[in-house]
Amino acid sequence: xxxxxxxxxxxxxxxxxxxxxxxxxxxxxxxxxxxxxxxxxxxxxxxxxxxxxxxxxxxxxxxxxxxxxxxxxxxxxxxxxxxxxxxxxxxxxxxxxxxxxxxxxxxxxxxxxxxxxxxxxxxxxxxxxxxxxxxxxxxxxxxxxxxxxxxxxxxxxxxxxxxxxxxxxxxxxxxxxxxxxxxxxxxxxxxxxxxxxxxxxxxxxxxxxxxxxxxxxxxxxxxxxxxxxxxxxxxxxxxxxxxxxxxxxxxxxxxxxxxxxxxxxxxxxxxxxxxxxxxxxxxxxxxxxxxxxxxxxxxxxxxxxxxxx
Amino acid sequence: xxxxxxxxxxxxxxxxxxxxxxxxxxxxxxxxxxxxxxxxxxxxxxxxxxxxxxxxxxxxxxxxxxxxxxxxxxxxxxxxxxxxxxxxxxxxxxxxxxxxxxxxxxxxxxxxxxxxxxxxxxxxxxxxxxxxxxxxxxxxxxxxxxxxxxxxxxxxxxxxxxxxxxxxxxxxxxxxxxxxxxxxxxxxxxxxxxxxxxxxxxxxxxxxxxxxxxxxxxxxxxxxxxxxxxxxxxxxxxxxxxxxxxxxxxxxxxxxxxxxxxxxxxxxxxxxxxxxxxxxxxxxxxxxxxxxxxxxxxxxxxxxxxxxx
Numbered sequence: 039x040x041x042x043x044x045x046x047x048x049x050x051x052x053x054x055x056x057x058x059x060x061x062x063x064x065x066x067x068x069x070x071x072x073x074x075x076x077x078x079x080x081x082x083x084x085x086x087x088x089x090x091x092x093x094x095x096x097x098x099x100x101x102x103x104x105x106x107x108x109x110x111x112x113x114x115x116x117x118x119x120x121x122x123x124x125x126x127x128x129x130x131x132x133x134x135x136x137x138x139x140x141x142x143x144x145x146x147x148x149x150x151x152x153x154x155x156x157x158x159x160x161x162x163x164x165x166x167x168x169x170x171x172x173x174x175x176x177x178x179x180x181x182x183x184x185x186x187x188x189x190x191x192x193x194x195x196x197x198x199x200x201x202x203x204x205x206x207x208x209x210x211x212x213x214x215x216x217x218x219x220x221x222x223x224x225x226x227x228x229x230x231x232x233x234x235x236x237x238x239x240x241x242x243x244x245x246x247x248x249x250x251x252x253x254x255x256x257x258x259x260x261x262x263x264x265x266x267x268x269x270x271x272x273x274x275x276x277x278x279x280x281x282x283x284x285x286x287x288x289x290x291x292x293x294x295x296x297x298x299x300x301x302x303x304x305x306x307x308x309x310x311x312x313x314x315x316x317x318x319x320x321x322x323x324x325x326x327x328x329x330x331x332x333x334x335x336x337x338x339x340x341x342x343x344x345x346x347x
Numbered sequence: 348x349x350x351x352x353x354x355x356x357x358x359x360x361x362x363x364x365x366x367x368x369x370x371x372x373x374x375x376x377x378x379x380x381x382x383x384x385x386x387x388x389x390x391x392x393x394x395x396x397x398x399x400x401x402x403x404x405x406x407x408x409x410x411x412x413x414x415x416x417x418x419x420x421x422x423x424x425x426x427x428x429x430x431x432x433x434x435x436x437x438x439x440x441x442x443x444x445x446x447x448x449x450x451x452x453x454x455x456x457x458x459x460x461x462x463x464x465x466x467x468x469x470x471x472x473x474x475x476x477x478x479x480x481x482x483x484x485x486x487x488x489x490x491x492x493x494x495x496x497x498x499x500x501x502x503x504x505x506x507x508x509x510x511x512x513x514x515x516x517x518x519x520x521x522x523x524x525x526x527x528x529x530x531x532x533x534x535x536x537x538x539x540x541x542x543x544x545x546x547x548x549x550x551x552x553x554x555x556x557x558x559x560x561x562x563x564x565x566x567x568x569x570x571x572x573x574x575x576x577x578x579x580x581x582x583x584x585x586x587x588x589x590x591x592x593x594x595x596x597x598x599x600x601x602x603x604x605x606x607x608x609x610x611x612x613x614x615x616x617x618x619x620x621x622x623x624x625x626x627x628x629x630x631x632x633x634x635x636x637x638x639x640x641x642x643x644x645x646x647x648x649x650x651x652x653x654x655x656x
Contacts, residue, residue, distance in 0.1 A: 082379045083378040092473070129482045164401070175438075179391075
């Protein structure tokens with residue numbers, strides 16, 4: 039099959055898959071036509087999943103779709119926004135991504151999108167040279183608050199909270215099934231005026247540091263308060279590795295002491311959020327264990343070890 | 348440099364480059380915050396440029412940037428929409444895309460965006476395995492008409508018009524510098540109510556066929572009326588090759604005879620548009636030369652011949 043034919047065939051498959059879409063504008067047209075509801079504020083984010091970088095070589099299409107959508111929507115969750123419209127791109131060599139593979143990918147992506155009630159309004163598919171990795175990208179538009187919480191508002195005395203469980207997301211395979219915390223993000227923004235909020239994609243140490251830098255503050259995190267995904271007995275060295283893996287796709291939020299108190303008094307707040315430390319003056323991120331300082335503790339930056347088949 | 352460090356470095360570079368952006372929402376946050384003007388209708392499109400597929404291996408970063416933006420905005424032109432906000436992704440191996448390469452790419456992209464007065468509001472950069480092609484994607488939001496002209500409204504007797512010059516865009520290198528016909532598209536939509544409009548990316552024969560299929564009509568195109576980019580004496584076989592190359596990134600529009608007449612009476616309309624044929628009943632696309640039928644003429648599907656270095 040010639041390059042042009044292959045590409046044409048991919049385009050047709052892709053277009054057929056979009057028959058289900060609920061955005062305005064027919065499939066096959068140059069653009070999707072979107073009518074934002076009155077006075078809405080749109081939040082836009084874009085993310086990628088690359089074979090051999092974010093997922094193993096030979097990852098099944100449904101796993102690709104799930105990770106791509108999950109990590110993209112996690113950014114919207116961090117802004118307290120609700121997913122509204124998606125577009126995506128596929129770049130894949132004909133050898134990996136035959137007709138059946140692409141169909142499974144498109145169907146899985148549409149099903150994932152459906153589960154978040156978000157419309158897939160557009161896409162582009164390109165062939166790639168032989169041996170190239172599959173590269174997917176997804177741009178999401180969400181509807182959300184007039185001002186996103188951002189990262190620059192943390193103050194000394196504020197409390198640091200996270201959703202879900204942290205650590206070991208890559209080694210356990212949890213990174214392949216991110217659960218974007220859309221409800222938690224939107225609810226926190228509505229009820230608690232967070233001073234900062236973001237999602238945890240590069241690991242607690244790296245991501246929290248971004249808030250600290252933007253806010254020009256320091257923080258103390260207590261290992262004993264972290265809701266570990268792996269609840270077995272682990273050494274501190276093991277915890278340093280687990281934390282460094284990143285890809286938790288949980289939310290990290292900074293709240294005033296008062297907002298924290300009222301959040302954790304509610305049933306839903308207590309279920310969704312755990313307080314793991316606090317913002318302090320200065321610029322340092324310090325680690326404690328049950329209140330005792332750990333001057334040498336340092337989460338280990340994760341090295342994806344993905345070998346080509 | 349480890350994978351994670353490289354990625355981190357790319358992210359920082361990318362973020363720095365976005366200091367110039369005019370969208371709301373600070374660089375480094377999870378999402379861009381966009382406030383669509385009241386009652387606006389947004390047109391969204393997404394496109395890719397892949398090394399070894401759409402451009403040669405080893406293409407300079409500024410050429411990548413120009414082609415990416417040009418072909419993406421060409422889709423907005425076809426909808427009669429004005430560019431408003433862009434996001435983009437870069438996936439590139441560290442070997443090809445060192446710090447300096449990425450900086451040149453980002454700067455070129457921002458300069459191109461500036462030249463179209465469109466804001467770059469977000470982006471994502473990922474490393475890629477060694478030997479992988481550079482893969483770029485761009486999602487553009489435009490503001491435009493409530494209803495895009497689409498492809499399904501062509502009627503027998505309608506006239507077929509194009510902007511600019513056609514043919515030989517790939518072999519001449521013109522495909523690397525698309526000139527999205529934004530003014531022409533918006534003006535035509537405002538003044539002439541086109542029955543169909545699209546941009547020419549896959550070649551006149553392939554693209555026109557999409558309008559014919561959507562509208563369930565046929566067409567006659569006269570080679571003698573086509574505004575050829577290559578104005579020298581060419582055989583019909585050469586013209587068949589030139590047309591098949593595609594990537595003209597000109598607009599193709601279908602207008603009522605009356606709208607065509609009034610368009611071509613104006614100075615600007617006459618400068619921008621050329622009538623090359625007409626819609627007929629039936630389903631066939633027929634080719635003429637100065638009125639004489641060419642039953643065997645067929646544009647040759649182009650095969651990108653891009654070899655790996």
